[in-house]
Amino acid sequence: METKTPLINILLNNKDTILKVERYTRIEFENLIISLIKAEKERQDILKKIKEFGSINILTLKKEIEIAEDLLIYNIEYLKELGSLEFLGEKSRFFHSSIEKNKIRGIFPNVKIIRDKNLCCGCGLCDSVCPVHAINYTSSTFELNEDICIECGLCFSCCPRSFFPKSLKKTKIGTDSNTRHSEPINNYLEIYSAHTTDERIKKFAQDGGIVTSLLKTAFQAQIIDASIAVSVSDEPHKPLPVIIDREEELLRTAGTKYTNSPSLKILHTSRSYNKIAVVGTPCMMEALKKISIYPLNKPLYENIVLKIGLFCMESFDYDQIKDLLRGEFKITLKGIRKMDIDKGRFFIFNKDDSIYTIPVKELKTYGRPGCFFCDDLTSEQADISVGSIGSEPGWSTVIIRTSKGADLFQKALNLKLIEKKEFAEDSKSFRILNRVAKSKQKIYKETYRPKMIEQDPRLRISNFQEVSEGLTLEMVKLEANRCLQCGMPHCISGCPVNIDIPQFLKLLKQGKSIDALRLMKNYNLLPAICGRVCPQEIQCEKSCLLNNLEEPIAIGYLERFIADWERKNQLKECPECKASNDVKVAVIGSGPAGLTCAGELARLGYDVTIFEAFHAGGGVLTYGIPEFRLPKDIVKEEIETLKLLDVKIQYNTIIGKSLTIQDLEEMGYKAFFIGVGAGLPMFPKILGLNLNGVLTANEFLTRANLMKAYKFPDYDTPIKVGDVVLVIGGGNTALDSARVAKRLGAKRVILVYRRSEVEMPARKEEYYHAVEEKIEFMFLTNPIRFIGDDKDNLKQVKVVKMRLGKPDESGRRRPIPIENSESFIQADTVILAIGALANPVLTKSLPDLKLSKWGYIETDENSKTSLEGIYAGGDIVSGSATVISAMGAGKKAARAMHKYLKYKLALIDD
Numbered sequence: 054m055e056t057k058t059p060l061i062n063i064l065l066n067n068k069d070t071i072l073k074v075e076r077y078t079r080i081e082f083e084n085l086i087i088s089l090i091k092a093e094k095e096r097q098d099i100l101k102k103i104k105e106f107g108s109i110n111i112l113t114l115k116k117e118i119e120i121a122e123d124l125l126i127y128n129i130e131y132l133k134e135l136g137s138l139e140f141l142g143e144k145s146r147f148f149h150s151s152i153e154k155n156k157i158r159g160i161f162p163n164v165k166i167i168r169d170k171n172l173c174c175g176c177g178l179c180d181s182v183c184p185v186h187a188i189n190y191t192s193s194t195f196e197l198n199e200d201i202c203i204e205c206g207l208c209f210s211c212c213p214r215s216f217f218p219k220s221l222k223k224t225k226i227g228t229d230s231n232t233r234h235s236e237p238i239n240n241y242l243e244i245y246s247a248h249t250t251d252e253r254i255k256k257f258a259q260d261g262g263i264v265t266s267l268l269k270t271a272f273q274a275q276i277i278d279a280s281i282a283v284s285v286s287d288e289p290h291k292p293l294p295v296i297i298d299r300e301e302e303l304l305r306t307a308g309t310k311y312t313n314s315p316s317l318k319i320l321h322t323s324r325s326y327n328k329i330a331v332v333g334t335p336c337m338m339e340a341l342k343k344i345s346i347y348p349l350n351k352p353l354y355e356n357i358v359l360k361i362g363l364f365c366m367e368s369f370d371y372d373q374i375k376d377l378l379r380g381e382f383k384i385t386l387k388g389i390r391k392m393d394i395d396k397g398r399f400f401i402f403n404k405d406d407s408i409y410t411i412p413v414k415e416l417k418t419y420g421r422p423g424c425f426f427c428d429d430l431t432s433e434q435a436d437i438s439v440g441s442i443g444s445e446p447g448w449s450t451v452i453i454r455t456s457k458g459a460d461l462f463q464k465a466l467n468l469k470l471i472e473k474k475e476f477a478e479d480s481k482s483f484r485i486l487n488r489v490a491k492s493k494q495k496i497y498k499e500t501y502r503p504k505m506i507e508q509d510p511r512l513r514i515s516n517f518q519e520v521s522e523g524l525t526l527e528m529v530k531l532e533a534n535r536c537l538q539c540g541m542p543h544c545i546s547g548c549p550v551n552i553d554i555p556q557f558l559k560l561l562k563q564g565k566s567i568d569a570l571r572l573m574k575n576y577n578l579l580p581a582i583c584g585r586v587c588p589q590e591i592q593c594e595k596s597c598l599l600n601n602l603e604e605p606i607a608i609g610y611l612e613r614f615i616a617d618w619e620r621k622n623q624l625k626e627c628p629e630c631k632a633s634n635d636v637k638v639a640v641i642g643s644g645p646a647g648l649t650c651a652g653e654l655a656r657l658g659y660d661v662t663i664f665e666a667f668h669a670g671g672g673v674l675t676y677g678i679p680e681f682r683l684p685k686d687i688v689k690e691e692i693e694t695l696k697l698l699d700v701k702i703q704y705n706t707i708i709g710k711s712l713t714i715q716d717l718e719e720m721g722y723k724a725f726f727i728g729v730g731a732g733l734p735m736f737p738k739i740l741g742l743n744l745n746g747v748l749t750a751n752e753f754l755t756r757a758n759l760m761k762a763y764k765f766p767d768y769d770t771p772i773k774v775g776d777v778v779l780v781i782g783g784g785n786t787a788l789d790s791a792r793v794a795k796r797l798g799a800k801r802v803i804l805v806y807r808r809s810e811v812e813m814p815a816r817k818e819e820y821y822h823a824v825e826e827k828i829e830f831m832f833l834t835n836p837i838r839f840i841g842d843d844k845d846n847l848k849q850v851k852v853v854k855m856r857l858g859k860p861d862e863s864g865r866r867r868p869i870p871i872e873n874s875e876s877f878i879q880a881d882t883v884i885l886a887i888g889a890l891a892n893p894v895l896t897k898s899l900p901d902l903k904l905s906k907w908g909y910i911e912t913d914e915n916s917k918t919s920l921e922g923i924y925a926g927g928d929i930v931s932g933s934a935t936v937i938s939a940m941g942a943g944k945k946a947a948r949a950m951h952k953y954l955k956y957k958l959a960l961i962d963d
C-alpha cells in the first residue's frame with residue numbers, strides 16, 4: 054500500500070527547513086509523519102472499499118474497516134474535497150476551481166484563496182499550523198510568504214472555512230446520557246444564568262465575569278497551567294492574543310468584545326505548557342474540533358484540556374471597528390469605554406458617559422464577510438459556552454456542554470466564585486437565546502444549488518424547443534433562501550446593470566413574487582432574456598461569496614423564473630415613466646443596447662423612436678441566438694414592454710442608407726444613440742473560402758433563425774448542411790452553429806478551436822449542453838486550407854495542431870502552430886464563427902465620427918462619441934461582447950444623454 058502520498062513527501066523533502074523553523078521539534082515532526090502515514094493509510098483503505106462497493110455506505114464501511122464513525126465521515130469528506138470520489142459524481146464543493154487547478158493531485162491549496170475571497174473567519178490556526186512559518190496573521194492583516202510556502206496544504210485542511218462535514222458538527226458532544234438538545238444551540242447538559250462574586254473581576258470583566266471566574270477556578274484546581282485568551286493592548290480595543298500562565302494575570306483579559314483576534318495563531322507557542330485552556334469564538338472552537346477529529350496536527354492539539362467558547366453574533370476586524378465608529382458614530386476609538394450588542398442594537402459607551410446606538414442590521418457592511426458562513430452563535434464545539442444573550446445585565450448565560458465543562462462549573466460554585474440562577478427551558482430567556490441562535494443559522498443554510506430541469510439530450514437534438522425548462526416555485530424558494538444576504542454584496546457590482554440582487558432574492562424567499570418582479574423590472578427590462586443567455590458564471594454569480602465555499606446562488610435561473618412567472622400569470626409589469634417632455638430622441642438598432650437605452654430614456658419622459666434595419670427587433674437576440682436557447686416569442690414579449698413605455702419602433706429602416714442622422718436631425722430628433730452591433734463576419738486568411746459548403750455563422754444562423762429555415766419547406770428558406778459539419782471557433786456563435794447544424798440533421802458536427810477548452814469564451818452551460826448533444830470538440834486545432842472537389846464543393850479541411858504560448862493582448866494564451874502536425878478532416882460543410890467586425894453602413898455616413906482602427910466607434914467614459922449629441926454603446930463600441938454588457942452600455946448612455954439634453958434644452962427635472 055502506497056502511504057507516501059504527496060503531502061508526506063513534501064513534508065519529508067522539507068524536513069530540514071521545517072526543523073530549522075522550530076514550529077515542530079524533531080520528535081513532533083516524526084510523530085506528525087507517523088500520524089499522517091496512519092491517516093493516509095486509513096483513507097486509502099476507505100477509498101479502496103468505496104471503489105469495491107461502488108457507493109458510500111457508512112454502516113458497511115464501519116463494519117469493514119474498524120474506525121470511529123466521526124473519523125470515517127471526516128475521511129470521506131476529505132476524499133470528496135480532494136476530488137478522489139469524482140468517479141461517484143462527488144465533486145469538491147469548497148474552492149472547487151482552486152482544488153481542480155492544484156497541480157499536484159492529492160494536495161490541498163494553501164489558505165490564501167480563503168483570505169483573498171474574504172471568507173476567512175480570522176481564527177489564526179493556519180499561522181500556527183504552517184510548518185515553515187510562511188503565514189503571518191494579525192487581527193487585520195494576513196501575509197503569506199509564497200517564497201517560503203512549501204505548498205503542503207496543511208493550513209487548508211485545518212481551516213474551519215475549507216470543508217467540514219455538517220453532520221459532525223451535530224454529533225453528540227457529551228457522552229453523558231443527560232445530554233439535551235435544542236436545534237439552534239446544539240447539545241448541552243445544563244444552562245444557567247450566572248455571575249461572578251469576585252469584586253475585582255466584576256469591575257474589569259464584562260457581563261457576568263464568568264470566563265475570568267472559570268479560568269481562575271481552572272488555575273486553582275490545577276486543571277490548567279495556562280490559557281490562550283485575548284488581552285487589551287496599547288491601542289484601545291485592539292485585543293492581542295496572549296498566553297496567561299498565572300492566575301494574577303487574568304484581569305488582563307477584558308473589554309475586548311466584538312473585535313476579532315486570531316488567538317489560535319499562538320497555539321504553537323503554548324506547547325511548553327502541559328494543560329491549556331482556549332477561550333474563543335465559535336469559529337475557533339470549530340477549528341479545534343476539526344484538528345481534534347483528524348489529528349494532522351496532534352502536537353499542537355494534545356495539551357488542550359479545556360475549551361471555553363464565547364457567543365458570537367458577528368465580529369469585526371479592528372480596522373472595521375475604526376471605520377464603523379468613524380462612519381456611523383463620527384467618533385474615534387480613544388473615547389470608547391465599552392461596546393456591546395443588546396436586543397439587536399449595537400451600543401457604544403463613551404468615556405464621557407454618552408451612549409450611541411444603532412441597529413446591528415445596519416452595520417452589516419462592517420462585519421467580516423466570513424461571519425456569513427457561520428451558523429453557530431453559542432460555540433457549539435466548546436466544553437462550556439458563555440455569552441450575554443438571554444440573561445439580565447450583569448449576568449451571563451452559561452451553556453454546559455460536556456462533563457469537563459460541568460465539572461469546572463461545579464468547582465467554581467464550590468469555591469463560591471460564581472452564583473447561578475435557573476434558566477428553564479420554558480423560560481423567556483431560553484426562548485430569546487434560541488431565537489437569536491436560530492436567526493444566525495438562517496444566515497448559512499447548507500443546501501445545494503438546484504439543477505435546471507432540461508429536455509433530454511436524445512430528444513432535443515431533433516427539435517428546436519427550448520433546452521432548459523426552468524425551476525419550480527419550491528426550488529426557487531429554497532435557492533433564494535441560500536443567499537447569505539451578506540453585508541457587502543459583490544453580486545450587485547458583478548452585474549453590469551447593477552440589479553439589487555440580494556433584495557430580489559429576499560423578496561423571492563418571502564414569496565413576494567410581484568414585488569420581486571417589480572424590483573427586477575426597475576433595473577432590467579429584459580429579465581427573461583438575461584435569465585437565459587447571460588454568462589452569469591463570469592458576472593454576478595462569479596462575485597457571489599458562496600462561489601468559493603460551495604456553489605454560487607443560481608441568480609440567472611431565478612431571474613428567468615420571475616420573468617416566466619410574469620408571462621404565465623399574464624401580467625405585464627412595467628416601471629413608471631416621468632411625464633412626457635416631448636423631446637424626440639432616436640435610437641439606432643434594436644439589439645439589447647438599443648432596447649435598454651430606449652427604455653431608460655422613455656422612463657425619463659423622452660419621446661423615443663428606435664430605427665431598426667431588419668423587419669424584426671432584438672438584434673442578435675432574434676437572428677443570432679437559436680430558438681432552443683432563446684425562443685423568439687420571449688424576445689417579442691420583452692420588446693412589448695417597451696411599447697408600454699411608449700417607445701416606437703420603425704422597422705426596415707437602415708440608418709446611413711434609408712435615412713441619415715442628418716435627416717433625423719431635420720425631423721426634430723435632439724439626440725442619438727447608436728447601438729448597431731458588430732455583425733460583419735470575419736474571415737480567416739486561408740485558401741478555399743469560395744467553395745460551396747463554406748458558410749459564415751452569421752449567414753447560417755440568420756437563415757435558420759430569422760427566416761425560419763429550420764421549418765423548410767413550411768418556410769421557403771432552404772439551408773443545406775452536409776453529413777459532416779465542421780464549425781470553426783470557440784464562442785457562443787460557434788456553439789450555436791454546431792447545435793443548429795446537429796438539429797438540422799448533420800450526422801457528425803465537429804467544433805474546431807485553436808485554443809484549449811479553458812480559453813473557450815462560450816457560456817459554460819452551452820458548452821456542457823453541446824457535449825451532451827454529442828458535438829465533437831477538437832481543441833488546439835486550426836484550419837489552414839479548405840479543399841474542394843472538381844465541382845468546387847468542399848470535401849476536406851486541412852488542419853494544424855496548435856500549442857499555447859504566452860498570453861496575448863486579450864489575456865488569453867496565444868495559439869502557435871506545431872510544425873509537421875498537419876492532417877485532413879473530411880467534411881461537407883464548414884461554418885466560420887471566428888468573430889465579427891463592425892458593420893460600416895452607418896459609420897461611413899458620418900465621416901467625422903471617430904473610429905478605432907478596427908472600425909468600432911470611440912466613446913468617452915459617458916458613452917459620448919466625438920460628435921455632439923451622438924452617443925453609442927454595445928458591440929459597436931466594445932466589439933463582440935455580451936447581452937448584459939450591451940445593456941449596461943445602453944443604460945449608461947441614457948443617463949449621459951439625459952444630462953446632456955437637460956443642460957442643452959434647459960429641461961426641468963423633478
Ligand code: FAD
Nearest residue numbers: 642644645646666672673708729730785927928934935936
Ligand atoms: P446587436 O444585438 O447586434 O443589435 C444591433 C441591431 O442594430 C440589430 O438589430 C441590427 O439589425 C441593427 N442595425 C445594424 N445596423 C443598422 C443600421 N444602420 N440602421 C438600423 N439598424 C441597424 N451574448 C450573451 O450574453 N450570451 C449569449 O448566449 C450570447 N450568444 C450569442 C450567440 C450568437 C450567435 C451571437 C452572434 C452573439 C451572442 N452573444 C451572446 C453576444 C450578444 O448577442 C451581443 O453582444 C449583443 O447582442 C450585442 O448587442 P448590441 O445591441 O450591441 O447589438
